[in-house]
Amino acid sequence: MNRNILLVEPGFKTKFPPMGLMKISSYHKLLNDNVTFVKGISSSIAYQNFWDRIYISSVFTYNWKSTVDSINYYKTVVKGDSERIFVGGILATLMPKELWEETGIVPITGLLDSPGSLRENNNIIVDKLLPDYELFNDFDNNYSLLDDSYFGYSTRGCVRDCSFCAVTTLEPEFEDYTGIKPYINGIIEKYGEKQNLVLFDNNIVASEKFEKVIDDIVDLGFHKESKFMRRHRKVDFNQGTDARLMNDTNMELLSKIAINPLRIAFDYLKMEKAYSNAIRLAAKYKIKYLSNYILYNFKDTPVDLWKRLKINIDLNKELGLKIYSFPMKYIPLNAKDRTYIGEPKWNWYYIRGIQRITNVLKGAVMPDESFFIRAFGESTEEFYTILHMPEEIIMNRGKTAGSDEIDWLNKFNLLSKNEKNELLSILCTHKNSTQIQQAVITTKSRRMKNILEYYMLENHKNQLHLELHN
Known part of the structure; x- marks a missing residue:
């Protein structure tokens, strides 16, 4: 009996197609299974079939949230049946324990370079298969290098x-x-x-x-x-x-x-x-x-x-x-x-x-x-x-310095070494315009007030000027 297989790449941006999933697609098509690809979380595709297996790829560890979100979502699709969810790739290999603790899924680590890597009893080595270039035919893909x-x-x-x-x-x-x-x-x-x-x-x-x-x-x-x-x-x-x-x-x-x-x-x-x-x-x-x-x-x-x-x-x-x-x-x-x-x-x-x-x-x-x-x-x-x-x-810098840049440079060059260090400290701890507005209000240095205004949004500058003149 032909099985229904869903291949999922989490919703992070990448210009390269998921090679691992392309080879897994070839593996399942070799076994006469039906294969569907989806990018990210898609309820319309998730519930269109009974999925015998769902494979979820992973790439960089800093894509942790989107990867974990995808795994947990597709776990609900299979009603928590972890035997039908397979997770592999870079993140899964580097952080298998953390991924298991977060999702309850024991990932497949490393390369699929030996028989049985996908926990099935056959002699097929997935890593040696050709990638399936037809996997994305029904998907509006953004893999810029795929076609050529x-x-x-x-x-x-x-x-x-x-x-x-x-x-x-x-x-x-x-x-x-x-x-x-x-x-x-x-x-x-x-x-x-x-x-x-x-x-x-x-x-x-x-x-x-x-x-x-x-x-x-x-x-x-x-x-x-x-x-x-x-x-x-x-x-x-x-x-x-x-x-x-x-x-x-x-x-x-x-x-x-x-x-x-x-x-x-x-x-x-x-x-x-x-x-x-x-x-x-x-x-x-x-x-x-x-x-x-x-x-x-x-x-x-x-x-x-x-x-x-x-x-x-x-x-x-x-x-x-x-x-x-x-x-x-x-x-x-x-x-x-x-x-x-x-x-x-x-x-x-x-x-x-x-x-x-x-x-x-x-x-x-x-x-x-x-x-x-x-x-x-x-x-x-x-x-x-x-x-x-x-x-x-x-x-917004052009080939030559504009008036704002020149004015900022003049004010910056007036600062002492200690004042430049103070400016940098403020910029590292006050990460948006509202916070910088508060720093302008609290600092006692006139030179610091003058230069900090350049880091504020226009509406905050106007609001600050109104407060200072009232």
Whole structure:
């Protein structure tokens, strides 16, 4: 008898489709089951069938609330029958005990890389199956890369054990070659050819079979300058590459494929020598499209972040490159939200400032020097000044300073070091306009009153002026 299977991705935003659910869909279709996908909580779908099994995926731990809400909702759909609810993924693997305590569901941890991973008696290895690209046919999906990209792994795991990274828990064994060709050819045969190749390898350059991986990618039609339907193809090792393992041999191999972009991690300032060497090698082998992840809010300081961004600007000038940087805020592996602050080196207002700057830049730090200087300052001192700016000024800055920005700068520069520290303390503890209005009323410093008004909404400013004149 065919079973009814519901696959649920909680309602958080993501541009990548849920690979685990796509493979679970293939598994159940192989068993002739009926499979339905839903995003988040949907009463219209939840009660349209009797569901023999409901699978709920999880990704980042900071999506805790939406994940737990989804699990508890679908538990009610099956009338509390926990044998019909299956939860897996990143969050489930990192925090299984906490998830069980919150939901009463014992999650499936780790990869589905052995028979019986889904608690059924057969020899099917789910992780080896092709992802079901037809899973979302009846769903208005927002997975921007789904239609034109293959998704997969040419290796698994990582040789590093970085304290900020979850890979050693998620994929504890390093597998230096998975054999991507049969996998991609299987997708082509079943779902048709696609333009781009997105690989989620965590440390591809560490593979002793790296050359074989590159040969496979070339054989699949992703050689340098290759095209699909007149458009250039792209290969993206999306999780980034390890600068410390880059050498002439590895970079020359990468230059043979349609790598776009080459992502190179720059996690901390001590990596500068290895990172700069990797960028120079990329330039040497004519790899034009580069980007990197810049981790911050970990053990670094705002100065460290600025210096790493500036190194990219300097390398762009020297080598004629266009490196796009993506500052990435560190969040602990067991955090249930995004609020973590790496004190004392970071504080709430500095983090808020970085987020406002990158929001204006749509997440990426552009390679143009003048653009960088305007956004982040010409020096670390200017950068600290920018981090103190009111959000409204940061978000509305043009190529040149406007009158509000100039006036704020004049007032800020009049403050003593102690007054600047006091201002920062107020901004970190008074997180909205109403609270700042109270700080203006209670502070005795005229200079502090004058500058704090810039952090208030217009109606609060008007209300304050009325109170002060009555």
